[in-house]
Amino acid sequence: MNVTIKDVAQRAHVAPSTVSRVIADNPRISKETKERVFKAMEEPGYYPNAIARSLASKMTYTIGLIMPRSAEDAFSNPFFPEVMRGISVVAHNEKYDLLISTSGNEEEEKQAVINMVKGRKVDGIVLLCSRTTDELIPWLREEKFPFTVIGKPLDSKGVCWVDNDNIGASRLATNYLIKHGHKEIAFISGSLEFVVSLDRLDGYKLALEENNIPFVKELVAQDEFSEDGGYNAMMRILKQKKPTAVVVTDDIMSFGVIRAAIDYGLRVPQDVSLIGFNNIPLSAYANPPLTTIDISTFELGVKSAELLLKILKNKDYMADHIIVPVKLIERKSCIKR
């Protein structure tokens, strides 16, 4: 039951060439005729050709999502499935599909977004994470294409974004360790090209400052958001310093940090306390169970999609942002010194 232009033309009582012109959005076709043709496309028992319809209605009922790393890595870290779960729930309730593009690097990421926008494949885009050098945000803003960002952009003017209070969250984690008597506190995060890493470093520094603890740059390391990344960062720190506690801004990295400590002959938490970020399911089952900052990853996804749908329903929606609260989950990876 493949649909032809001719079928639609018959139903709408117009010439086939008129249907073609409607599909191509020819400005010389009257609004009334367009509506009649679309109606014919939607009649019961007839499966509308979504491509032709979206060409004309300019709606795809699809949300674009760009995975900011290689496909292989993105789904390894439970952060992304969990964000996607939040976005999916909202999309499903509003009858939107999700179009997902994975990108191996920044250039591919940009190309994926351009393809979605210029190819009119999606009605709006949710960007995950923002880089300090991000060219996508100014580009999307200039194109006036609807989008939201998970992660506050460096330049957030005119942008709708959803994030935690990252400075506050990191300050909370660091203060928790300080209250447990720690002074030699290391800080391990992802690359400082991500705004979130910069903000969390600031929160760490702020907590130290408030407690008159000097900042020691050898106690700070950045690496990839992976188990190996955590391992390598911790090893670099241990070769120079002996922290009694570590703030690690990603639970998966935390597992690598624990492994590095063990390889170095240290026990967690007896010799080194550790607080993670994200509260991924694995963190409760880790050995020791991780004390961690729950950033409400699912909610970040939900709010980013809800915000995008608001924009889609009202093109004049003003730039807005939502701060999703964090909470500290106490388990067994920190002890009093």
Added chain:
Amino acid sequence: MNVTIKDVAQRAHVAPSTVSRVIADNPRISKETKERVFKAMEEPGYYPNAIARSLASKMTYTIGLIMPRSAEDAFSNPFFPEVMRGISVVAHNEKYDLLISTSGNEEEEKQAVINMVKGRKVDGIVLLCSRTTDELIPWLREEKFPFTVIGKPLDSKGVCWVDNDNIGASRLATNYLIKHGHKEIAFISGSLEFVVSLDRLDGYKLALEENNIPFVKELVAQDEFSEDGGYNAMMRILKQKKPTAVVVTDDIMSFGVIRAAIDYGLRVPQDVSLIGFNNIPLSAYANPPLTTIDISTFELGVKSAELLLKILKNKDYMADHIIVPVKLIERKSCIKR
């Protein structure tokens, strides 16, 4: 730089109405003219309108993926992100996007597939899991729409599918427990509406039979693929029988089974040994670390996407299937009796 029909017409040296007819795939336009118009759409510096192009070329360079449960549940169980990771890696290498539809029930699942197919939103579909009552497979086969299935369908005639040897895998797990001296072995799986659950039940029965252990139906329970599902199934069994070991065909369910055992005053593995399925990352960190069957979830995703791309490149590709091998991962949740 929004693209108009007029721009394309100028580049292709044809009338704008000809471009409209090409977009609408009018049979009266010659192949040469069509090619000239498409070429004009693809000239450097020009972003092709993917919708118009796909209307004519009939290619979307998109793979459809239907999540067979509510969006909320699908991403909670690490099986799905991991399958998706496999599919994404192949899609990314071949420059395909992924269109994901989540469905709350079987009816929504069917509607999602029909929308993708009839709306020409995707070039092919990967179906996850097959139900014994599946109407989708006969429908897709009749439509001659390219698709692959992860999970062997009950009626696999003319279908390309990827799966483990589920009977063999479950037999392997059960035999492992028998070799450890267990005879009262419970079997907990997902609903028997899924072919995979039926096959695994068969493998369990086969192992019992080979070892002259009678099949006891009170030792078998099915429930949802979730922690709570595992908990409830184990509780139902414990109210009637005292197994010394359990085969649980999903690691997430295993966590619920462990919780039920503990609530019942039993220790794992001292009182009850347990072998899981899937080897999700969490299983290594569980308490006790789970002995489990690694079904190579990532590979299932990779192979399903590779098989789909083969079909897309060769419409005459014959029905085919790929068996992805499993392996038993020994950890600490089983002991000798």
